[in-house]
Amino acid sequence: MTYLALRRARAIALACPLLIATPALAFDASGNEIADTFFEIFEAGKATVTGYDSVEEDGDTVTITGLRAAINDNGSKTEMTIATMSFEEGEIASGGGLTASAMSMNGVAIQSQEDGKDVNVTVAAIDIDDPVLPSAATVKAKASADAVAPSYSRAEITGILIDSGKEGKIPVSSVVAVIDEMDGELPTAGSLTVEGVEISAESLDAEERKTLTDLGYDKVVLGLSLEADWDPNTGALDISDLTISGTEAATLNASLKLNGLTREVFAKLEAAQGKPEEAMGIMQGLQVVSLSLRLDNESLVDRLLDAQAKESGATREQFVGQLSAALPMLLSAIGNPDFQKSVSGAATAFLNDPQSISATAAPAAPVPFAQLLGTAMMAPQTLPTILGVTVAANQD
Incomplete structure (x- = not known):
């Protein structure tokens, strides 16, 4: 709601x-x-x-x-x-x-x-x-x-309060949207910033409130920023930065580059809203150029590990040791030993010292969605290799 x-x-x-x-x-x-x-x-x-x-x-x-x-x-x-x-x-x-x-x-x-x-x-x-x-x-x-x-060059909304009655209140400090370039009625370059989205314990239901307070939070203040550039003629989409942050929690950064999202493809996707099978068929012509995800921990991972250790009746060190020992078996389903070893090593390092963990897909050449879907069905263990995925922990 x-x-x-x-x-x-x-x-x-x-x-x-x-x-x-x-x-x-x-x-x-x-x-x-x-x-x-x-x-x-x-x-x-x-x-x-x-x-x-x-x-x-x-x-x-x-x-x-x-x-x-x-x-x-x-x-x-x-x-x-x-x-x-x-x-x-x-x-x-x-x-x-x-x-x-x-x-x-x-x-x-x-x-x-x-x-x-x-x-x-x-x-x-x-x-x-x-x-x-x-x-x-x-x-x-x-x-x-x-x-x-309406189109605009910049729009700013400040002092927002969403009141859902018994379901709680959510204040938002500001939302700023900047449009740097337009193609007809479509924005093709710009940014979005959302600050001060306050999720308090009292705005949640009983189960969600318990989850939040068990982690030691009375409230979490979220923020979001996005920068994107799209060329509708060539179909190149560059989401250079998508950041979601929570004060005293964590920050998630993502970036994505795609090819093939031309003006015509975009129009077809718009027309296919509510028709997932048709949209999936249209998207098979898109190509993944690169993708990256990075999580920087402030205290959220520590709180989660402490809470899980307490629930299991172990110390945090014991719980992390048990989880690290189980990783090779859990990852064996991937069926790619070299990639499994890389992920297991990065995850173990992060669990023992949760600073940051990142995953980057940088294929040697853009990979069509159709190829990814086919590979996922026939040989999923080769996806990390095709996409050139690397995983790293605690790196600047």
């Missing part, structure tokens, strides 16, 4: 809920061209502007106060209020869209109801640089899309 609420909040507050199926316009015209164009775009989907307090123009800035809106989407009811919303240097595009040098919202509150459960999301501020909102006509024409989001 929390994930659905966050996704809905992002879609409404950041992308503006420009959903399909256009109803009759319900808003009262303000007489201000910028504000009325925004209301028209806003209502080009299942959103309805139910009211606003005022629209004022001061130089190049148009400010809407007390905006109220509602959405009824297949039984999921959502109401939203925005205390103040402003456009700086707003202009009406020739096709009826709306552009501005900046768009900001303050005091955003979203109330959603799904499956009879209420979820409230509040946002202190949303600041968007260089927003480009599509015209109402464009929204209507894209009847196959779930939503039409």
Whole structure:
């Protein structure tokens, strides 16, 4: 429920809920061209502007106060209020869209109801640089899309609180998205940063709360960062950095390079959503260039080992020794002795001194997905060799 609420909040507050199926316009015209164009775009989907307090123009800035809106989407009811919303240097595009040098919202509150459960999301501020909102006509024409989001160069959401009632509250300090390059409506280069996602014991159910507190945590504060670059012409996708971190826990870093994800392949994958077999067939033309994973431990692994040792009635040293001794047998199912020895050695070193552990796939030449799938079925023990996988522990 929390994930659905966050996704809905992002879609409404950041992308503006420009959903399909256009109803009759319900808003009262303000007489201000910028504000009325925004209301028209806003209502080009299942959103309805139910009211606003005022629209004022001061130089190049148009400010809407007390905006109220509602959405009824297949039984999921959502109401939203925005205390103040402003456009700086707003202009009406020739096709009826709306552009501005900046768009900001303050005091955003979203109330959603799904499956009879209420979820409230509040946002202190949303600041968007260089927003480009599509015209109402464009929204209507894209009847196959779930939503039409505005493009922008940078968007920042701060002071987020997701309140799922009895299921708990999750605050998020900030979300920052930067788009460096676009290909039509598709972002092709940019970054995403999420900071201060606070998971507290009181926000979890009894079993999850026990798991967290048994590890000695009252709360865990998570963060995420992503940098990616995609060339839709050549099909090269480079996720140069994906980092997920938890304070006093651990940091996971990943990177990935793929070939073959062209504009046409991407469109086919979009059309195949909800059809896993069809999507799998499309993906067989992709190629893995490289992949890396690295876990840097702060204290999470130590806490896990201590907890498991306590549960088994052994000291940590005894538990680590037992686990290390069992690794060769556990890994024998791989059927690749050299790789098994490498993994066992790295894992043993990490368990005895948990600093970091990493795995890197660097094949001599890009490996097609089709080859990987075939190998996984016919000779899985050769996958580490084909991909050039290496595993290492406690290396800088």
